Amino acid sequence: xxxxxxxAFGTEAADAALGEMDIKRRKVTDKDVxxxxxxxxxxxxxxxxxxxxxxxxVYPVVPGHEIVGKVKAVGEGVSxxxxxxxxxxxxLVDSCRTCNNCENDLEQYCPEWVGTYGGHDKHLDLPTYxxxxxxxxxxxxxxxxxxxxxxxxxxxxxxxxxITTWSPLRHxxxxxxxxxxxxxxxxxxxxxxxxxxxxxxxVTLFSRSKNKIQDAMDLGADAVVISxxxxxxxxxxxxxxxxxxTVPYVHDVNPYIGTLNTNGTLVLVGYLGPLDxxxxxxxxxxxxxxxxxxxxxGIAETQELLxxxxxxxxxxxxxxxxxxxxxKAYERMxxxxxxxxxxxxxxxx
Numbered sequence: 565x566x567x568x569x570x571x572a573f574g575t576e577a578a579d580a581a582l583g584e585m586d587i588k589r590r591k592v593t594d595k596d597v598x599x600x601x602x603x604x605x606x607x608x609x610x611x612x613x614x615x616x617x618x619x620x621x622v623y624p625v626v627p628g629h630e631i632v633g634k635v636k637a638v639g640e641g642v643s644x645x646x647x648x649x650x651x652x653x654x655x656l657v658d659s660c661r662t663c664n665n666c667e668n669d670l671e672q673y674c675p676e677w678v679g680t681y682g683g684h685d686k687h688l689d690l691p692t693y694x695x696x697x698x699x700x701x702x703x704x705x706x707x708x709x710x711x712x713x714x715x716x717x718x719x720x721x722x723x724x725x726x727i728t729t730w731s732p733l734r735h736x737x738x739x740x741x742x743x744x745x746x747x748x749x750x751x752x753x754x755x756x757x758x759x760x761x762x763x764x765x766x767v768t769l770f771s772r773s774k775n776k777i778q779d780a781m782d783l784g785a786d787a788v789v790i791s792x793x794x795x796x797x798x799x800x801x802x803x804x805x806x807x808x809x810t811v812p813y814v815h816d817v818n819p820y821i822g823t824l825n826t827n828g829t830l831v832l833v834g835y836l837g838p839l840d841x842x843x844x845x846x847x848x849x850x851x852x853x854x855x856x857x858x859x860x861x862g863i864a865e866t867q868e869l870l871x872x873x874x875x876x877x878x879x880x881x882x883x884x885x886x887x888x889x890x891x892k893a894y895e896r897m898x899x900x901x902x903x904x905x906x907x908x909x910x911x912x913x
Contacts, residue, residue: 565687566591571913572697573887574626578616581891582696584913587626589701590687594641597707599651604695605630605720605880606906608751608812611894613682618836621682628695629655629680630723630907632716642704650716652708652870653700654723655680655860657692661705669864696887698913708867711874718879721751721905722870724860725880729756729808730869731861732831733763736806740764745800745807746785747820749776752810752834754881754904757783759869760808762876768800770807770820779903783881791819802826802851810834817855821847829854880905886912 567588575582592598610627612618631653635645645651658678659671666674678684681694694700710719729752738744742765746756749771760767761784768787769780777788789796800823807820807830814837820830821844832855843855861869873879881904885893893906 567688570698572626572693573890573913574624574693574696575614576624578614578621582614585624585626587624587693587697588688588690589693589699590685592637592639592701593687594639595703595705596639596701597635597642597645597651597704598637598699598701599631599633599653599707600636600699601631601633601695601697601910603632603717603720604628604908604910605724605882606885606890606893606897606908607721607724608897609724610694611897614894622691624691625681626693626696627681628697628908629653630720630725631680631695631700632710632720632723633700636699638704644704644709645707650710650712652710652719652723653680653695653702653706654708654727654866656863657683657702657706658686669862671862672860695910696890696908696913698910706863708863708870710870713877714874715879717884717907717909718882719870719873720907721755721880721882722873723866725751725755725905726759726873727861727866727869728752728833728859729810730759730872731865732806732808732833732856732858733760734861734865734868735858736829736831738763738765738806742766742805743803743825744768745770745789745804745820745823746810747791747807748810748834749780749904750810750812750900751880751902751905754783756808756810757785758878761785762872762878768804797823804828806831808833814838814840816841818844821853821855824851824853826851827853829856832857880907882907884909888912
C-alpha cells in the first residue's frame with residue numbers, strides 16, 4: 565500500500581521523553597478521510613500508554629485520541645465529508661462492523677475494536693498512531709462532524725473526557741428529574757458536571773477539597789459535599805440516582821454506595837483495576853444498588869454528544885500548549901495541575 569511520511573511527536577520507550585519523529589500514514593483509500601490535525605487533547609491515557617503503565621504498549625508510541633482537524637482529501641467512496649470540512653476523531657478508528665455490538669452502535673465494546681493509537685492498522689500491518697501528528701487517515705465511519713459554533717480547541721477533550729461521561733449519563737437515562745453526583749473534579753469530572761447540568765439534572769460534586777467548591781458551582785453543580793466530612797456525607801444518604809466516579813486511581817468507593825437511592829448506580833469511569841478495599845455488599849443488597857463500569861461511547865453516541873454540545877454551547881475548559889511542552893504537561897497532569905484539560909495546538913509541530 566502507498567504511504568506518506570509525516571511529522572509526529574512520540575516515544576520509542578517507556579522511560580524516554582516524547583520527541584519529534586517521522587511516521588507512516590496510508591494514502592487515502594476508497595472510504596478514507598485524510599485530516600490535517602488542528603488540535604489534539606491530552607488524556608491521562610496518553611501518559612499511561614506512553615509510559616507502559618498498563619503493560620501492553622507497543623513502541624514507537626504516538627499518543628492522542630482527542631482530535632479536531634480539517635479535511636484535506638477524501639476517497640472516491642466517501643459521501644459524508646469533503647475537503648475543508650471541520651471534523652473530529654475520538655478513541656476508535658476501526659472495528660469489525662459485524663458483531664452484535666457494532667450492529668447496535670456499540671463499537672467501543674467490539675472485541676476487535678482498533679484504538680486511534682496502540683491498535684493494529686490492518687492496512688499497513690503496523691501499530692496505529694494517534695493525534696500528536698500533522699495528519700491522520702481514518703475510515704469515514706469513524707469520523708465525526710463538529711458544530712460550527714464551538715471553539716475548536718475546546719471541542720477536542722469532548723472526544724474522550726466528554727463521551728466517557730456522556731455515555732453513562734445517557735445509558736442510565738439522566739434527565740430533568742435526576743439526582744446525579746460526580747466524584748472528583750478533573751478532566752472527566754468537570755465534563756460530567758457540565759453535561760449532567762445541561763441535561764437538567766440536580767448535580768452534586770463529591771470532593772475532598774473545599775477549594776473545589778466555587779469551581780464546581782461555576783461549572784453547573786448545585787451542591788458540593790466534602791466526602792471526608794461525616795456530617796455532610798450523612799446528610800446525603802439515599803439521595804442519588806446515578807454517581808459518576810471519575811477518580812483515576814484506586815480508592816474506597818464504599819462511602820458513596822450509601823448515598824445512592826434504591827436502584828441507584830455508581831458508575832466507574834476513571835479507574836481501571838482491582839478495588840481496595842473490597843466492596844461491602846450489604847448496602848447494595850439492602851437497596852438493590854449497583855456498581856457498574858462504562859467505557860467511551862460508540863460513533864453514533866459520540867456524534868449525538870457533539871450535536872448536544874453544539875446546541876448548549878458546551879466545550880471543555882482547557883489550557884492550550886505547544887507540542888514541545890508535552891513532557892512538562894505530563895508531569896503537571898500527575899500533580900493535577902491543569903484546569904481541566906491540556907490541548908495541543910498542532911500548528912506548533
